[in-house]
Amino acid sequence: MKNQESMTMESSKNQKGAGSGEGKLARCLLIGISVLFLLIMLVFPLVEVIYRSLKEGLKMYGDALTAPNTLSALGVTLIAAVIALAVNTFFGLCAAWLITKFDFRGRQLLSTLIDIPFSISPVIAGLAFIMTFGRMGWAKPLIDGVNDLFGTDISLVFSVPGVVLATIFVTFPFVSRELIPVMQAQGSAEEEAAAMMGAKGLTIFRRVTFPHIKWALLYGMILCAARALGEFGAVYAVSKARGKTFTLPLEIDALYMAGSADSITQAFAVSSLLVIMAIIILILKQIVEYRGKREQ
Amino acid sequence: MYVEMKHINKNFGDYEAAKDINFGVEQGRMVALLGPSGSGKTTILRMIAGLERQDSGDVVIEGKVVNDIAARDRGIGFVFQNYALFRYMTVYENVAFGLRVQKEEKQKIHSRVTELINLVGLEGMEKRYPDQLSGGQRQRVAFARALAPNPQLLLLDEPFAAIDAKVRKELRGWLKEMIAKVGITSIFVTHDQDEAVEVADDIIIINEGRLEQMGSPMEIYKKPKTSFVAQFIGTSAVLDDFSGFKGFEDLPKGKQAIVRPEFVEAFKSDNEKFKSLMHATETGVIKDIAFRGSYQELTLEVNGILLSTNRSLERRPVRVGEQMCVLVYRVYILDETDAEIHKNQLLKGVDIEAL
Ligand SMILES: Nc1ncnc2c1ncn2[C@@H]1O[C@H](COP(=O)(O)OP(=O)(O)OP(=O)(O)O)[C@@H](O)[C@H]1O
Numbered sequence: 066m067k068n069q070e071s072m073t074m075e076s077s078k079n080q081k082g083a084g085s086g087e088g089k090l091a092r093c094l095l096i097g098i099s100v101l102f103l104l105i106m107l108v109f110p111l112v113e114v115i116y117r118s119l120k121e122g123l124k125m126y127g128d129a130l131t132a133p134n135t136l137s138a139l140g141v142t143l144i145a146a147v148i149a150l151a152v153n154t155f156f157g158l159c160a161a162w163l164i165t166k167f168d169f170r171g172r173q174l175l176s177t178l179i180d181i182p183f184s185i186s187p188v189i190a191g192l193a194f195i196m197t198f199g200r201m202g203w204a205k206p207l208i209d210g211v212n213d214l215f216g217t218d219i220s221l222v223f224s225v226p227g228v229v230l231a232t233i234f235v236t237f238p239f240v241s242r243e244l245i246p247v248m249q250a251q252g253s254a255e256e257e258a259a260a261m262m263g264a265k266g267l268t269i270f271r272r273v274t275f276p277h278i279k280w281a282l283l284y285g286m287i288l289c290a291a292r293a294l295g296e297f298g299a300v301y302a303v304s305k306a307r308g309k310t311f312t313l314p315l316e317i318d319a320l321y322m323a324g325s326a327d328s329i330t331q332a333f334a335v336s337s338l339l340v341i342m343a344i345i346i347l348i349l350k351q352i353v354e355y356r357g358k359r360e361q
Numbered sequence: 362m363y364v365e366m367k368h369i370n371k372n373f374g375d376y377e378a379a380k381d382i383n384f385g386v387e388q389g390r391m392v393a394l395l396g397p398s399g400s401g402k403t404t405i406l407r408m409i410a411g412l413e414r415q416d417s418g419d420v421v422i423e424g425k426v427v428n429d430i431a432a433r434d435r436g437i438g439f440v441f442q443n444y445a446l447f448r449y450m451t452v453y454e455n456v457a458f459g460l461r462v463q464k465e466e467k468q469k470i471h472s473r474v475t476e477l478i479n480l481v482g483l484e485g486m487e488k489r490y491p492d493q494l495s496g497g498q499r500q501r502v503a504f505a506r507a508l509a510p511n512p513q514l515l516l517l518d519e520p521f522a523a524i525d526a527k528v529r530k531e532l533r534g535w536l537k538e539m540i541a542k543v544g545i546t547s548i549f550v551t552h553d554q555d556e557a558v559e560v561a562d563d564i565i566i567i568n569e570g571r572l573e574q575m576g577s578p579m580e581i582y583k584k585p586k587t588s589f590v591a592q593f594i595g596t597s598a599v600l601d602d603f604s605g606f607k608g609f610e611d612l613p614k615g616k617q618a619i620v621r622p623e624f625v626e627a628f629k630s631d632n633e634k635f636k637s638l639m640h641a642t643e644t645g646v647i648k649d650i651a652f653r654g655s656y657q658e659l660t661l662e663v664n665g666i667l668l669s670t671n672r673s674l675e676r677r678p679v680r681v682g683e684q685m686c687v688l689v690y691r692v693y694i695l696d697e698t699d700a701e702i703h704k705n706q707l708l709k710g711v712d713i714e715a716l
């Protein structure tokens with residue numbers, strides 16, 4: 066749907082541009098401004114990252130990437146991202162399904178609640194987790210109880226589970242936000258038709274709903290993954306142990322803050338890792354968008 | 362009775378969408394739910410299907426109360442207003458869906474789907490997707506798809522609404538024939554009375570969530586039970602007071618009257634055929650002549666009231682401004698809720714049907 070919008074916008078722009086010289090000028094100006102903006106804000110800084118990371122040679126680059134702290138951070142980041150992706154895909158599907166296919170009291174409220182991570186600062190989210198699950202939080206006895214019961218030693222703040230939770234929190238709207246408009250536009254007539262022919266919930270989802278939402282779902286998952294890999298604020302609040310619970314963005318920050326020339330170069334090297342992941346995700350996103358559009 | 366609705370009530374919030382609906386449909390009948398937009402027709406259909414749950418009352422199918430039976434287990438075929446074809450499946454897969462869900466053998470599915478596709482005349486289109494079909498073709502697919510699992514009851518929500526007028530007429534005949542061929546009990550929703558009259562054995566008139574009348578098209582047309590039905594069916598002019606007319610002097614005062622074109626006769630004063638009825642006529646002036654294809658519709662001003670009548674093209678030509686003798690055979694007089702027929706008193710003893 067988004068694609069259609071941008072397409073019609075483009076074509077109307079073209080029509081105007083072809084019509085008058087003034088329109089042409091405006092168009093060039095707008096393109097110029099956008100390109101300049103993107104260069105300054107995006108392209109130059111990214112090139113700078115790659116350049117800086119390689120400045121001291123490949124050896125230094127390789128060392129930076131294989132440092133124990135980096136590897137640990139990479140591990141934590143991937144764990145958090147994969148779990149957040151899995152949980153939020155499932156949750157996003159359920160929420161979108163609930164909001165678009167059922168009529169119930171509080172539907173609007175639920176829809177608004179889902180957006181909260183978009184509207185509040187991630188740091189606040191992280192702090193809220195500490196307040197709730199930390200040493201003095203009200204849920205602490207609950208967790209202790211669980212630990213006593215199962216003989217485990219789970220702690221939700223300043224630990225990997227906390228990082229995972231914080232990541233889940235900040236990324237949970239992505240999947241459902243992509244799905245809701247698509248599912249709303251589809252309505253529930255096809256599902257009802259399938260039900261009238263005797264199909265059960267899971268069959269209906271697999272054969273009728275899923276083909277319709279698969280590209281939106283993938284797109285939402287990609288956005289979710291991208292954000293999960295790059296999240297800083299929320300994770301920062303609940304993760305204090307470098308080499309244990311730090312994620313890549315935190316590790317980069319730590320290296321950079323250390324201030325020595327070497328550590329700054331290392332910071333850029335580690336950053337390049339995130340940039341490469343981002344580029345892969347961007348390419349995936351393009352493919353998904355293209356295929357989704359073609360199938361419409 | 363094959364399908365019965367017993368004291369069905371349904372509210373959406375505080376809006377009453379169905380108020381004490383009672384009716385029964387016998388096996389093999391084709392029944393139309395007719396009513397203006399928003400009157401609750403779709404809601405009633407969806408309650409029969411199990412897609413909507415009534416607040417109170419019973420839905421009975423084949424003598425069994427099905428209130429607690431889910432839509433998928435009711436064994437009802439449903440054709441949706443916009444067909445709701447599965448857009449990511451081919452025509453073949455659409456029709457096969459219900460059979461696949463029931464885990465039929467491949468061979469059986471194939472023969473049944475082929476049979477249905479032939480029945481609805483879509484041979485060669487099995488591999489197409491819904492968006493590669495015309496409206497009429499989609500309707501046929503929806504019909505075949507609903508019939509595939511062999512339902513005993515078929516529900517259709519405005520099956521022709523999304524099709525243009527010409528094709529619609531064709532499809533009506535087609536659908537009636539198909540349903541007769543399959544011999545399935547069916548209920549369809551429409552807000553087009555021509556459609557209801559042409560296709561249905563019985564018509565149920567719904568207004569504001571209430572059942573106004575159920576009966577054969579003829580009954581509904583000839584003997585409207587409520588003032589709503591009298592106004593809704595046929596083309597009718599509602600007049601505020603008719604008691605001034607010749608032959609209707611004893612009508613109750615201040616009641617609204619309905620005069621349909623077929624209740625009115627207009628003829629030239631030298632007409633031999635109507636000579637004996639001259640004493641019962643008023644004088645009217647032609648205000649407008651509209652060509653309706655196979656007849657003309659005349660609008661006449663009589664005693665300051667506009668009446669219309671249909672005139673065969675075989676009769677002598679008339680022109681606007683011409684004086685005519687106007688005879689009104691009968692009118693419906695409307696009460697709060699009822700409609701009552703009143704005949705022209707001056708025509709007592711005259712055999713109108715013989716004219
Ligand atoms: N899910 C719903 N929530 C709230 N109100 C509803 C709902 N469905 C229907 N209604 C209301 O109930 C009334 C009857 O609706 P229904 O769809 O049965 O009308 P209809 O006779 O089929 O009309 P149409 O000919 O326009 O399709 C309408 O006033 C409608 O606004």
Ligand SMILES: [Mg+2]
Pocket residue numbers: 402403404518550
């Ligand atoms: Mg309707």
